[in-house]
Amino acid sequence: MEQLQIWEKNLETKKQIRKQNLRKRELLSKKEWKRRSETLMAFLLEQPIYKESQTIYCYVSYHCEVDTWRFIMYSLKNGKRVAVPKVCGNEMKFYYIQDLGELKEGYRGIFEPPETNMEATEENVLFIMPVVAFDRKKHRLGYGGGFYDRYLEKHPNYFKVGIGFSFQERKSIPVEKHDINLDRIWTDEGEII
Numbered sequence: 001m002e003q004l005q006i007w008e009k010n011l012e013t014k015k016q017i018r019k020q021n022l023r024k025r026e027l028l029s030k031k032e033w034k035r036r037s038e039t040l041m042a043f044l045l046e047q048p049i050y051k052e053s054q055t056i057y058c059y060v061s062y063h064c065e066v067d068t069w070r071f072i073m074y075s076l077k078n079g080k081r082v083a084v085p086k087v088c089g090n091e092m093k094f095y096y097i098q099d100l101g102e103l104k105e106g107y108r109g110i111f112e113p114p115e116t117n118m119e120a121t122e123e124n125v126l127f128i129m130p131v132v133a134f135d136r137k138k139h140r141l142g143y144g145g146g147f148y149d150r151y152l153e154k155h156p157n158y159f160k161v162g163i164g165f166s167f168q169e170r171k172s173i174p175v176e177k178h179d180i181n182l183d184r185i186w187t188d189e190g191e192i193i
Contacts, residue, residue, distance in 0.1 A: 013174045017141055021133045021168050025064040028165075036165050036188040037067035044071065044128075044186055049159060053126040055081040057094050057158070060103060062110045065130050066163050066188075073100055083120030085147075086112040092147040094120040123157050131164040131185070136192055138162075138182040139173035152180045159183050 028036070044050055056075050061068040075082050076098065083094040087107035095117040097103070106112035129148055133141040140162045142148055152158065162182040166189040185192040 014141060014144070017133050017170060017173065018144060021141075021170075022064075024167055025165065028064060033064060034067070038070075040066055040163060040165075040186060040188040041068075041071045043188075043190060044161075044163065045074065047186070049126055049161075049184075053080065053159075055083070055120075055122050055125045056128065057083045057085075057120060057125050058128040059130050060084050060111045061130070062108075066165065068128070068163075069100060071128075072097075076100075081120075081122075083125075084113055085151075086115065087147065088115070090150075092151045096120050123155065125158055127152075127155075127158040127160045129160065129162055129182075131162040131168060131182075133168050133170050133173055134162055134164060134182070134185050134192065135170050135173045137173075138185055138192075139175050139179065140182050140185075141170075141173050146178070149178050149180050153178070161186060163187070 050056075058068055058072055058075075059065075060072070072082055072084070081096060083096045084103070085092050085094050087110075095113040095115070097113050097117060102113055102117065103111035104114065129140070130142070131140050132143060152160065160180070160182045161184045163186050166187040169187070169192065
């Protein structure tokens with residue numbers, strides 16, 4: 001019974017944190033969102049792990065998330081293999097793309113690759129994922145659907161990088177058994193250590 005009460009408290013706290021941080025992101029002006037996204041992407045492109053990686057799995061930004069469209073385009077132009085996610089029922093899969101023009105509006109209005117593209121199955125990849133909130137212990141709070149946690153449970157060897165704006169940091173994120181920690185967190189103010 002005590003375990004259930006802890007779980008319910010964590011769930012409520014996660015909902016509150018998610019709501020507050022999404023609101024903060026929505027209040028960014030277009031100019032500030034663009035500036036912060038570009039600063040973060042410039043930082044990402046300079047990281048040795050990015051430069052050395054041949055294959056990148058990266059989310060396609062939606063709404064007020066850190067913009068990844070230019071990053072994906074840059075990576076493709078520089079000869080990296082890029083795979084992006086597609087929601088398939090209750091699961092998420094990654095598919096390789098050659099061009100951003102292949103993406104079409106899909107799950108909840110997020111742009112996704114067609115299932116006719118080759119499914120990405122490499123294990124030695126740089127895995128870039130969005131965060132709604134994070135803390136210095138490299139805990140990540142997403143949107144609550146569990147897609148990334150379920151996917152990463154099957155692929156534990158990926159180098160997992162969460163990217164977000166610096167104001168998305170929280171003192172502490174409630175953690176549950178199934179939550180998967182990040183290897184790095186990069187923001188518009190640099191790496192969170």
